[in-house]
Amino acid sequence: MYIDGHVRIYYGCQANLPVKFISRQKLCLSATTEYWVNDAAGLPVMMVTGELTEKLQHAIEQSIIPQLQQSVLLPSAALPAEEEKTNNNTELKADNQSPVCTLVFDREAYEPAFFQRLWILYHIAIITYRKNVKDAWPEQSFKVTDVKVLDQTITMRICEQETLLGGVTFREIRRLTDSGHQTAIITTNRAITSEVAAGRMFGRWSQENFFRYMIIDYDFDKMIQFGTETIDENKEVVNPQYRQLSHKLKKEKEKTQRLKAKLYPLTEQSIEASLDEMPVLIIKQTALVEQIEKHQQTEQQIEEQRSKISPRSN
Secondary structure (H helix, E strand, O other): OEEEEEEEEOOOOOOOOOEEEEOOOOEEEEEEEEEEEEOOOOOEEEEEEEOOOOOHHHHHHHHHHHHHHOOOOOOHHHOOOOOOOHHHOOOOOOOOOOOOEEEEOOHHHOOHHHHHHHHHHHOEEEEEEOOOOOOOOOHHHOEEEEEEEOOEEEEEEEEEEEEEEOOEEEEEEEEEOOOOOEEEEEEOOOOOOHHHHHHHHHOOHHHHHHHHHHHHHHOOOOOOOOOOOOOOOOOOEEOHHHHHHHHHHHHHHHHHHHHHHHHHHHHHHHHHOOOOOHHHHHHHHHHHHHHHHHHHHHHHHHHHHHHOOOOEEO
């Protein structure tokens, strides 16, 4: 099942909803996020609405999985939550590699610990893109194979290896394009072939097409009714103060990195510089070091302030 979020603009005046970036209008507007679940053909299965600032991970665990458990799509009797958590052991059991279902989504919900938790608690596998890929596999290790993406058969060069991410072992499948780019996919589903996993991941555009055609042909984003619903008062959201300090910390770190980028070339010049050039270079280096230290002190102060504030609040 494919899962993706769709931002719906809020046109009312009674609610003070979070501001979200609307890519199709290139504006930040008050909106809610709907998380849609579609089947392998891209047809809709169910939808849940994020009331405030829920992320995809939270929506999957707190809303989507419980609703799937209440339906015939995800039999709750098959969930091995207690059976596999013996002696606090979080290793995957080798005798049962077939998941009750497989969720396919983009990098928004990327977190290795979250993927492992889905398997341990619910026996649900995932297929998603890998983040922060810095290495390149040898091109000779890729093999030409036919991959079925929806109703089409596409010839791809793919390769599979075991990958350790955050202490969790995943199947990593990469596709080598004609330009030399390697697209990395990870999955916890060990019951399917690498060709099937790649086909499912690259078939995500079927859900994107669903959104597109619903918007164009059926006024998907048109408001159909006015009304109000009470939100749980105990619902936790991101603490505004924590968010502001995190933003300040990010900006300070960016300034520090820019200054360090200026310092490194000066250090290299000092190695080959003559004695007459050294005083000028030393003065420049000293000035940059002082600025870097100043920003690093500010970073420490912000981190101390942020450590005293809870990341989330009611």
